[in-house]
Amino acid sequence: MNKKIAVLLGGTSSEREISIKSGRAVLKSLLKSGFQAYPIDLQSYSIIQLKKETFDKAYIALHGKGGEDGSIQGVLEYLKIPYTGSGIMASSISIDKFRTKLLWKSIDLLTVPDIYITKKNKASLYFSERQKILELGLPILVKPNSQGSSIGITLVSSIEEIDSAIQKAFKYDDNILIEKFIEGKEYTVSILNNQVLPSIRISTKHYFYDYNAKYKSSSTQYFCPSGLNITQEKELKKIVISAWKILGCTGCGRIDVILDQENKFWLLEVNTIPGMTKRSLLPISAQEVGISFDELVLLILETSI
Structure with a gap:
């Protein structure tokens, strides 16, 4: 065991606060599993130092620009340090909602006008x-x-x-x-090493699943199993894995969809570094198939590039 893991968190994006929460949860889990894990806040730390400090792997818990957009992934590849999540190209495309949707449209997946x-x-x-x-x-x-x-x-x-x-x-x-704006029921589907995990239905009293509904509101509810019938669940899995693969994503991630009033699934966006906080959705999906939080962290680490 005894591998030295850098948990990359914080950074300078507008999602810094969420990233710190995710990173701390991952750090605690890795330490519990016996790794030499260290929090690395890229707001105040030069990533080039990782090689000098002989880190074996990087667990990326950064969200948004500067962490999820291929830039950090590029530096880590230059340093020859394996990292979690998707590669340079898939990360840079996936953070770009417009270009992501162009790829989805190219294989006839439904995207919102x-x-x-x-x-x-x-x-x-x-x-x-x-x-x-x-x-x-x-x-x-x-x-x-x-x-x-x-x-x-x-x-x-x-x-x-x-x-x-x-x-x-x-x-x-x-x-x-x-x-x-498409009115309907919101779902999110997590992917772990090309395995599609059970979907989650998101219920919020807000008009849509906004920042407050995600991180602050106590009235937001998550249903897993989501309540979809077997046919719908099968259809959704097929859509999600197609959407995931056309982007070239690897490791773990999450895709958000909406089911309209005519029972059509519309793809919204993809998240290549899902949150790992107490309110995060990937751990909820994993738990449904018997994967604990600590096991999930280890599985994500094993899929590192």
């Missing part, structure tokens, strides 16, 4: 893009293109709210997505 806007073409919004937004129909979701944890997202129900929602999203990213 959207409009992609960059800061460069922001000026044209009041002409051609504005008409396209109206064609989507209200309500719509305005979100940063490369951001997780529902940060910077606004549900827009009237034309008057569009401009402020766009300005808010641009605070977090130079590119944003405006998506048609």
